[in-house]
Amino acid sequence: MIKNYLKIAWRNIVSNKVYSAINILGLAAGMAVALLIGLWVFNEFSYDKFLPNYKQLYRVDLNFTSQHDGEHTQQAVPIPLVEVLRKEVPGIKRVAETDWVGWQWHDLLVGDKKLYLGGGATHPDFLNIFQYPFVKGNARAALTETYSIVLTESTAKALFGNEDPINKYVRFDNKQNLKVTGVLKDIPKNATLQFSFLTPFSFKEQTESWMKDARTTWTNNSFNEFVELEPGVTSAQIAPKIKNIVYQKSPQLRVAKPEVILHPLADWHLYSDFKNGKEAGGFIDYVRMFSIIGMLVLIIACINFMNLSTARSEKRAREVGVRKAIGSQRKDLIFQFLTESILITFIAFLFSILFTQLALPFFNELISSSISIPYGNPLFWCMMICYVLITGLLAGSRPAFYLSSFNPVTVLKGAIQVGKAAALPRKILVVLQFSCSIALIISTIIVYQQIQYAKSRPTGYNADRLMMTDMSGDLETHYAALKNDLLASGMVESVASASSPITNVYSHMSLDKWPGKNPGDESVNIGAISVSDTYLKTLGMSLVEGHDFSSSWSADTNNVIVNEAVIKRIGFKNPINKIIDYSMGNKRRIIGVVKDALMESPFFPVQPAIFNHGRGGNNIMYRLAKNVNTQDAIQKITKIFNTYNPAYPYIYQFVDEEYNHKFNLEMLVGKLAGVFAGLAIFISCLGLFGLAAYVAEQRTKEIGIRKVLGASISQVWLLLSKDFILLVIISCVIASPIALYFLRNWLQKYDYRITIGPGVFVLSAIVAIVITLITISFQAIKAALMNPVKSLRSE
Amino acid sequence: MLSLQHVSKYYQAGGNKNIVLNDISLEIDEGEFISIMGPSGSGKSTLLNVIGMLDEPSEGYHYFVGNAVHQLKEKQRSALYKQYIGFVFQAYHLIDELTVYENIETPLIYQDFKGAERKAMVADMLDRFQIVGKKDLFPAQLSGGQQQLVGIARALIAKPKLLLADEPTGNLNSKQGMEIMELFRKLNKEDGVTIIQVTHSEKNAEYGSRIINLLDGKVDSSRKF
Known part of the structure; x- marks a missing residue:
């Protein structure tokens, strides 16, 4: 019996090439996405578990x-x-x-x-x-x-x-x-x-x-x-x-x-955040989010299958009628159609393995991982068999139950248009599909807006042509000579050293006493950075009041510069020359207030920081001169570093690149959301393309009559497009508040965040509508251009 | 063999009751060859579908080889149907994606015959209808008469006691129609298959042993030869 079913399923696939291609391709893309995300999630959960006693x-x-x-x-x-x-x-x-x-x-x-x-x-x-x-x-x-x-x-x-x-x-x-x-x-x-x-x-x-x-x-x-x-x-x-x-x-x-x-x-790995002293999620939130997205994309693909199958059910209705008339029971038919959908799913699965294999190098590069398909793992194949069966059942259940419910007498008479009877559920499914896709588009836009917003935040220093190198080996002893040589080479316009690079704060101390402190006030945790006299100048940081360090560090032993965040935090007025007490009884005089520089997270307010004048440090920062060729400059700088630090390789970083690493997680989320939004909309459109073809075919006669009565091509185009556009608009209305809800929650994580305006939703709606129009117009215009005489004669 | 008592069938269309069958009572014995005639819309096909259990009457009692059909569940009805009844359609209704051989084989699959047994039965049937040479063709490659022959072969493959035919010659020319009618007569006489056919043609009706005339959902007249 199965042989018979598989045979007829295969012949159906072969005889309806376009329809089968849409079905298989869409399903394969959906399955590939789910597989890819599945592998990624599996990889995320595998962290550190290779250690034999990891549980203890x-x-x-x-x-x-x-x-x-x-x-x-x-x-x-x-x-x-x-x-x-x-x-x-x-x-x-x-x-x-x-x-x-x-x-x-x-x-x-x-x-x-x-x-x-x-x-x-x-x-x-x-x-x-x-x-x-x-x-x-x-x-x-x-x-x-x-x-x-x-x-x-x-x-x-x-x-x-x-x-x-x-x-x-x-x-x-x-x-x-x-x-x-x-x-x-x-x-x-x-x-x-x-x-x-x-x-x-x-x-x-x-x-x-x-x-x-x-x-x-x-x-x-x-x-x-x-x-x-x-x-x-x-x-x-x-x-x-x-x-x-x-x-x-x-x-x-x-x-x-x-x-x-x-x-x-x-x-x-997955639960690294703490709130109130207890574990409070972490990367697991994203793993969960993308698992859901993976499932949604798969469901979107399954919906295509359901929709196209039920839309085309008219063609299969007669077969159902005949089979029932020659003794088939409903359960036989359900079984037959499920077999068929599992066969198609299996073919799609083979393609999805191919797609995944092709996509993995890009995916790995995108998220800097090393995921591969575990071909040699029998457990993987067992799971894949379940995957095919479950997907096949999910995709095939609706057509199977719908098709098998036909009354043989009515379908054999050809009296009713069975395809039309399923129009409402089909529309609901399309709306569901597009709601998911549009929500993903909105999310992608918001994530990128947030990244862009934080990126465009003033950093308080100038990262252009600014490089840094760890103060390793002999560099500290030879710092003065190194600095002179660098400046003399003409490649570098300014050099400074500090105990932390500008993109991080290595050391924190406690600010214990300050003039005007109330007895109840607790100490303030402040970033402490020891810097050379050229630090502010080299980094392009500007003083709000007071003056910079002098060229002699011994004259500055008791002097400090604070940033504006300190002033704001302790509510200081006229801070210059005030004496503060930080780090176990060290009394220091404030000689200057510097504008806040963004050294830590770009998504949070600048933390209080205090700078003292010190020698040495952990980091050398230097700005290339204007108009020098970077390659040449690096070559010359390498030589200088190698003379003073022969045992160490010369390693440098550009500050702007380092700064961009602060957005790694957000960029990852943005990229993934973008990729999946693209795929979701692609799969949805594939289904829409099939549906539009079906509708155009079904309304051939109507279109013929309308054209004979004088309808223009654009009127016919509008007639065929407006139903779909309406569905997409409904989807926008459903997707927007849902996306808004989730994105608001996501943004809560960031102190420095955008407010979501209506523009995003309008933009997403326009994008969705334009894509929909392009997808269905091909079919609509094809139908509109058809010679009415021809379509009417065939009746 | 079967008996209908006070069977009615109506549809609710708007506020009106659209009566298709109106209080029909009918007894049919084994071995009969019955032709149902009547103008369009008189309820012929509906009556045939009710007899064949493809359609359910709105009212009345329906007995078939000793079973009260109106009391049976869908599953039992389907089992009864599979065992006793073969159906032939005006439009042949072969499955386009299956070959002649596979079309004929399909009812056997639903009745759980073993592979080897199926092979023998289908080969026998192909032989009997002299269509062995066409067994691997698809319906679209056959003429109407040939398609109907396959349709009848499919209806007979499971050796039904009752053959129901809804205008079996309706789409055929007169020569093809005559051949089909000869076949029916032979089946009825030699194999003892009970046949009920719906037809418009007086000539075809006369192949039967009894003609029932329907008018407006009622039995207008019934004559035996």
Whole structure:
């Protein structure tokens, strides 16, 4: 019986080529979108789960409460906490203190190969907690010696080529030699912690002077800590035991009500946001959003199938009648039509695999991931079989139940136009389809508007031709000479150094006292940046009042410049020459107020920041001279940097590019929404094209008569188009408030956001109507141009 | 074999009751060959559809080989229908996408015959109707007479006791029509198939053993030969 059904289904597909092509192509596109999103979602959920014991692993976080900001959660914790967790809390199997793994950039030198890479310093247990597979060496022995290093496979390869790196030495920051004691397999892309090498934490403690007291200082919240719980122990059991450790041990921090909490590894990637000290979503919101969009696109494609099948049901009605008259029961027919739709879905699925394969490189580039179709995975194929069956049933159910319901006597008489009877549900489906598409168009526009709005926000500094380089190796000692050479080369017009790059604030301090402070006012958390005297000039920041630092840093030891946000936050009047007290009793005089510069998120208000005059720093910023060729300039600058810092590769960033990275997430959302909106509207139009063809065919006689009676081509065109346009307008009316609701919620995340005006909705409506008109006009004009004599004769 | 008692069929059209069949009572025995005649709109086809269970009467009792059809559920009715009745249409109503062979085979599929059995039965039928050479053609490639032959072959494939034919020769020329009528007579005489046909042609009607004349939904006259 199935053979018979498949045969007739196949012959139907072949004999109606255009219709089948529309159906299969539309369904394939929808399935490809859903498949792509499915793979992406799967990839997002797979983060960090390659680690065998991931369920028992946690990061230690701290909650602090302040009047101004409420409760906030930070990953930075003090080192003494680690000893308490290790020794005093039963149920915790291992603890590892680390610095910011992946974010510590160091110079690795072997022979003439120099690499500047991100890694971290970790307690040896880090490798027992996170059981990354070793290529060489093992977790027990690696990192136990102070002067040792663990490399990833590709780092080892880059430094040592094909030689065995074990027990060979890497020169680290051109200062120490570290013995390679292990090589890890490269960290998979779906890992939150990404690093190229690890050094022992004891090495950091011995070689970095500021670490001297860190092991005993509870107020130095500068480190990350990770724990592994004993098997069977849950975080709920541990939570009450650790909650108050910092509060009890550190009287100084008590005012901020510190609470120690555990953040499970499984949640790092998707649930990274905290609100009021508790997990509050994160990227999972976008994963959910795009899962819904994927399903919507698939449903849109299925609606095409339903619509075209029921519209064309007149052609199949007779077959239904005959089959019923020769003994078929309704369930046989339902079964037949479902078989048919599953066959079509299967063909569409094959195409969708092809489409997905073709789209994956672009998709991966778009969202910088490395997703692939797991062809070798039997589970994948099982899921795909279910996918085809479910999609086939979804798409085929309506035609199957509708077609099988025909009364044989009436359809065989040909008395009723069955296609027309299904017009209302069909219209509802079209409206549903277009509502989804239009909502997606609106979302895309709003997301881009928001990005554009934030991008066009004044940054308070000038990023044109502004470059930056980490102050690494010998650069700090040779800074003055470097600066002179750079300026002398004529390639650079100005040079400055600072403790943070302009696109970030590395250090925060607490502003404790200021004139006019009320006893009840709490301290203010302010960004603290140590800068050279040329900083404001180089970056193009302007003073609102007061004056800049002098050229002698020793004369400025007690002077600071604050930004406007500080003044606003503490409600200062006439701030110049006022003495403030920040960071443990250091009294400083305000000599200038600088305009707010956007150093952190472009979506939030500028945070208070304080600048002091200091030497050295972490970053060199320099602006290329006007009218120099960038390529030439970089060549010359490279030489200068290499003379003063021979052990390190010269690495530079353009500030405007760095600044644009702040929009990565929003750009990703915008791009994805745009792509899916495009596909949704394409699939919808494909269906509309088929429907228009059907309607034109059905009304051939009517059009003939109207033309004989004197209707012009444009009148016929209008006649055929207006029904569809009406549906699209209804869709706009439905889509707009829904999109408005969701987008308002999305925008709530940003302090600095657009207000949604009516223009977007009008624009989206116009776009949708124009696209619809183009789609259906082909059929409408074709029908209108037909010779009426011909169409009437065929009756 | 079957009996209709006080069967009526009407439609509600606007405020008016449109009566198609008006209190018809009819007894038909096994082995009869009945021709139903009457002007257009007299209810011939409706009567045939009611007998064939494709249509339900609005009122009345309907018995078929000992079953009270008016009390049966859709499923049981369908089973009864599959087992006993074959239908032949004026417009042949073959399935365009299926070949001659497959068209004839289809009713057997619905009656769950095994593949080998189906093959034998269809081969036998093709042979009997002398259309073996056309088994792989599609309906569109056949003449009207040939199509109707296939239609009849399909109606007979499951060996029904009752053959219902709605103007089987209506779309055929007189020679083709005569051949079909000869075939019907043979089926009736040699195989004992009960036949009820609707026809406009006096000549074709005379092949039957009884003629029932309908007028305005009522039995006007009935004569046996």
